[in-house]
Amino acid sequence: MPAVGRVATRRTAGHGAAGHVALTFDDGPDPASTPDFLAALDALGVRATFFVLGSMLERSPDLGRELVRRGHEVGVHGWHHRRPLYPRPGRDLAELRAAAAAVTEVCGVRPRWYRPPYGVLSSGLAAAAHRLGLRTVLWTACGRDWTAHASPDSVYRSLRPGLRGGATVLLHDSDCTSAPGSWRSALGALPALADRCAALGLALGPLRDHGLAA
Numbered sequence: 001m002p003a004v005g006r007v008a009t010r011r012t013a014g015h016g017a018a019g020h021v022a023l024t025f026d027d028g029p030d031p032a033s034t035p036d037f038l039a040a041l042d043a044l045g046v047r048a049t050f051f052v053l054g055s056m057l058e059r060s061p062d063l064g065r066e067l068v069r070r071g072h073e074v075g076v077h078g079w080h081h082r083r084p085l086y087p088r089p090g091r092d093l094a095e096l097r098a099a100a101a102a103v104t105e106v107c108g109v110r111p112r113w114y115r116p117p118y119g120v121l122s123s124g125l126a127a128a129a130h131r132l133g134l135r136t137v138l139w140t141a142c143g144r145d146w147t148a149h150a151s152p153d154s155v156y157r158s159l160r161p162g163l164r165g166g167a168t169v170l171l172h173d174s175d176c177t178s179a180p181g182s183w184r185s186a187l188g189a190l191p192a193l194a195d196r197c198a199a200l201g202l203a204l205g206p207l208r209d210h211g212l213a214a
């Protein structure tokens, strides 16, 4: 979703290793769309990091397990997709803890990464993530795939200037917080994205391969 009020430091932006581009998806898992991403990524031979919502994972636990089974990585995007309008440190910690626990219990892997909804890292969310041992990672390139006007070509064109070594790409594998059907634009941009990275000699993969310090 749009990076309104986003405050990215060099550490949180997701600048990684020089020969690597991290591919990340937010807002799933969604039975209406995530399976198409899994199929497309298999066809491209690319693994990615999925920042899931606890509320979505609770509804589709099998799909959460499928992410891991296919070799993808699962990060935490929160429980609900809230914009932090005012500090609620107690609730922030409780919800983030529940979401991280859901990933561990459902997917069988302990999450390492956290990305707050809208890229807005309030002090309460930052403290909660730190307490839970989650490293916050935002993004350096986004496809603007969440709008009704997006197309596979517009998503690729939005990403292209930012495709360089160390980039972290943000796309969405669900439209649960976006324009209905907008995920198809992200999905359709994947082959061109993979081709471009290959042409530049850059590996495209999950955050675990991005060379970020803990």
Ligand SMILES: [Zn+2]
Pocket (backbone or CB within 6 Å): 001, 026, 027, 077, 081, 117, 118, 177
């Ligand atoms: Zn989101």
